Amino acid sequence: KRKKIAERVTTLMDKPQFIRNIGIVAHIDHGKTTLSDNLLGGAGMISMDLAGKQLFMDFDPLEQARGITIDAANVSMVHEVDGKEYLINMIDTPGHVDFGGDVTRAMRAVDGAVVVVDAVEGAMPQTETVLRQALKEGVRPVLFVNKVDRMINELKVEKKDMAARLGKVIDNVNKLILGMDEEKYKAGWKLDAAKGNIAFGSALYNWAISVPQMKKTGIGFDQVVDYCHEGKMKELAEKVPLYIAVNDMVVKFLPSPIEAQKERVGVIWHGDWDSPVGKAMASCDPNGPVAFMINKVKVDPHAGEVATGRLFSGTLRRGMELYVSGFGGTNRIQQTGVVMGAERVEVEEIPAGNIAAVTGLRDAIVGSTISSEENMTPFEQIKHVSEPVMTVAVEAKNTRDLPKVVEVLRQIAKEDPTLQVTINEETGEHLMAGMGELHLDVTVTRLQRDRGVELKTSPPIVVYRESIAGHAGPVEGKSPNHHNRFYIEFEPLEEGVIQSLKEGKISMKMEEIERRKLLIENGMDKDEARNISGYYGTNILLNMTKGIQYLRETMELILEGFEEALKNGPICREPVQGIKAKIMDVKLHEDAVHRGPAQVIPAVRQAVQAGILMADPVLLEPFQNVYIQVPQDQMGGAMSEIQGRRGVILNMDSQGDMVILKSKMPVAQMFGFSGAIRSATEGRALWSTEFAGFEPLPANLLLETVKQIRTRKGLKPEMPKPSDYLKVV
Numbered sequence: 001k002r003k004k005i006a007e008r009v010t011t012l013m014d015k016p017q018f019i020r021n022i023g024i025v026a027h028i029d030h031g032k033t034t035l036s037d038n039l040l041g042g043a044g045m046i047s048m049d050l051a052g053k054q055l056f057m058d059f060d061p062l063e064q065a066r067g068i069t070i071d072a073a074n075v076s077m078v079h080e081v082d083g084k085e086y087l088i089n090m091i092d093t094p095g096h097v098d099f100g101g102d103v104t105r106a107m108r109a110v111d112g113a114v115v116v117v118d119a120v121e122g123a124m125p126q127t128e129t130v131l132r133q134a135l136k137e138g139v140r141p142v143l144f145v146n147k148v149d150r151m152i153n154e155l156k157v158e159k160k161d162m163a164a165r166l167g168k169v170i171d172n173v174n175k176l177i178l179g180m181d182e183e184k185y186k187a188g189w190k191l192d193a194a195k196g197n198i199a200f201g202s203a204l205y206n207w208a209i210s211v212p213q214m215k216k217t218g219i220g221f222d223q224v225v226d227y228c229h230e231g232k233m234k235e236l237a238e239k240v241p242l243y244i245a246v247n248d249m250v251v252k253f254l255p256s257p258i259e260a261q262k263e264r265v266g267v268i269w270h271g272d273w274d275s276p277v278g279k280a281m282a283s284c285d286p287n288g289p290v291a292f293m294i295n296k297v298k299v300d301p302h303a304g305e306v307a308t309g310r311l312f313s314g315t316l317r318r319g320m321e322l323y324v325s326g327f328g329g330t331n332r333i334q335q336t337g338v339v340m341g342a343e344r345v346e347v348e349e350i351p352a353g354n355i356a357a358v359t360g361l362r363d364a365i366v367g368s369t370i371s372s373e374e375n376m377t378p379f380e381q382i383k384h385v386s387e388p389v390m391t392v393a394v395e396a397k398n399t400r401d402l403p404k405v406v407e408v409l410r411q412i413a414k415e416d417p418t419l420q421v422t423i424n425e426e427t428g429e430h431l432m433a434g435m436g437e438l439h440l441d442v443t444v445t446r447l448q449r450d451r452g453v454e455l456k457t458s459p460p461i462v463v464y465r466e467s468i469a470g471h472a473g474p475v476e477g478k479s480p481n482h483h484n485r486f487y488i489e490f491e492p493l494e495e496g497v498i499q500s501l502k503e504g505k506i507s508m509k510m511e512e513i514e515r516r517k518l519l520i521e522n523g524m525d526k527d528e529a530r531n532i533s534g535y536y537g538t539n540i541l542l543n544m545t546k547g548i549q550y551l552r553e554t555m556e557l558i559l560e561g562f563e564e565a566l567k568n569g570p571i572c573r574e575p576v577q578g579i580k581a582k583i584m585d586v587k588l589h590e591d592a593v594h595r596g597p598a599q600v601i602p603a604v605r606q607a608v609q610a611g612i613l614m615a616d617p618v619l620l621e622p623f624q625n626v627y628i629q630v631p632q633d634q635m636g637g638a639m640s641e642i643q644g645r646r647g648v649i650l651n652m653d654s655q656g657d658m659v660i661l662k663s664k665m666p667v668a669q670m671f672g673f674s675g676a677i678r679s680a681t682e683g684r685a686l687w688s689t690e691f692a693g694f695e696p697l698p699a700n701l702l703l704e705t706v707k708q709i710r711t712r713k714g715l716k717p718e719m720p721k722p723s724d725y726l727k728v729v
């Protein structure tokens, strides 16, 4: 049966006006998986009786066991509207914000999104997060209001109140869209039941209606309420099957690649529109140059790296040599295919407008641009909303597995760009940093299960940042031969500049004039903005000197010393952020032999290390927003759990007899939260988290925390002094 579907899929692949690339997004538990099953059932991929029970998209047993969807999986299916067949490529997206990076990556590949909202709960924090990610990528939403059966049977909402109740859910989603993108809202992206871009139904019982469906079938809210009261769910599902209402809506209201690419390419690509590749993408031209954006890489034990992504122009075929951005060379395509759940079905060629899975792109990583043109401007980087905030040390259980573990960690970093794998140089251990406890836990479990390695991990630890709150300097850095001296001042970098660096808006590659303008706009002094020598992370090095001989040719080494000091900061070897270092004076030996790397790098490194310790050093700790949904009478328990962990309540909202608490908490205080909130609320609380940035650690906790981190890293426990770094000989 799957074979047959594959045939129909391939015949539709080269008719982009009949293609829809979509994602389903939702707050956890609102029914995304159950809805996906309905669509697969409708397409004949699973038995309809199993829809809602089989959880096809969650084919990973680990996900099944946890009851959450972690990895975006893709499925292609065929749907008929008014006698015409359409190809719907659906990308599954994770329902847990700890894996928020996956949602962003999936949105890059699609043009439309079905937003699922629980009729009883209404829009929830993650509804907002996923909707924002969709709109940012130029992805158009339609709405599915799910669990209408619960509204009728459990909440006992009466016929006359149905429209008003559902209207409230819709209004809230519309408010979110309006707040995020007024222009699009006014241009027709507003959700409107009368227009037909909203469907209402029950994914669990496989039925749904929309205004166009009501007109066709004569079944409206009144009839639905009657069927529900009489418990005739099966009959209702036969009269108004969910997959028809939803797929019709997808076909009618979400754009085809031809329509979407005209607009979307401008959002995700900033190259020349008049170039051959620009024109080909705007018109989704299968005969143009290849422009393929990778949004997922998975290492398959048999086929090697399978790279999945969206083909914006050109046609992919076996044997093609394509350029991989950031790598500087070409890779040869081995196989081309489409993904159907756990299976990859091989096809001869894949034309523009489709989601393709190919093997052979060994040097591609998530976010790579693959092109037949050597100099194609790459797609915009995929922006992740989160930063890694937790680390585990990973070791091989058996030392003979060590080379394999190193290899497996390299692969996983390629597959999941939100993971950072580094090596602790003191201890030689591998450190894996991720977006939360669950993210790391799932990654380690998977590595053991899928890659046949046995791992030992340390308990997770929080990732800190080092920074400064005051001024220092000039600090003198002396080279070992005493012939070169650097005088550097330190102060905190402007907040706006830090933000722009984080967002990748400022770089050394951009025009000097434009960079200067941006820096000044973000609060930097005019004189300083003109003297940028380089940056590292969110730290900037300025050269405030004039006319010093040999300085220009030495600058590269100076920057190296700067980086070495910041990569592993002087306080406790955590990364440094938000430093402005100003070179005020320099003395260099006139003979190049005496101002080489072995002289310059340590001199600068030591000055920066000592300077940070002299400029009121601080540690920054990561925070998470924590959203908790809890019944009124259990609210007290949840509140004291937040407050006992240095948490702050940001907002409180009630919906029926539930309260939604928005709070903010240091990640360091989140350990064991899961169990604690469960017992504090008799298991009645639902909660989720979201990265909320770094903030200074309270001064009274600084010394103790520094001691803990240093001890753990095998360093001497006391807070170091500037003189520990300035090795005056």
Ligand code: GDP
Binding pocket: 026, 027, 028, 029, 030, 031, 032, 033, 034, 035, 068, 069, 095, 146, 147, 148, 149, 150, 201, 202, 203, 204, 205
């Ligand atoms: P996801 O986290 O968004 O993927 O949500 P799931 O599809 O896993 O659904 C979460 C829970 O809600 C499961 O227990 C489903 O059986 C249940 N559920 C999903 N859709 C409906 C519905 O329409 N009506 C009712 N009563 N329950 C539903």
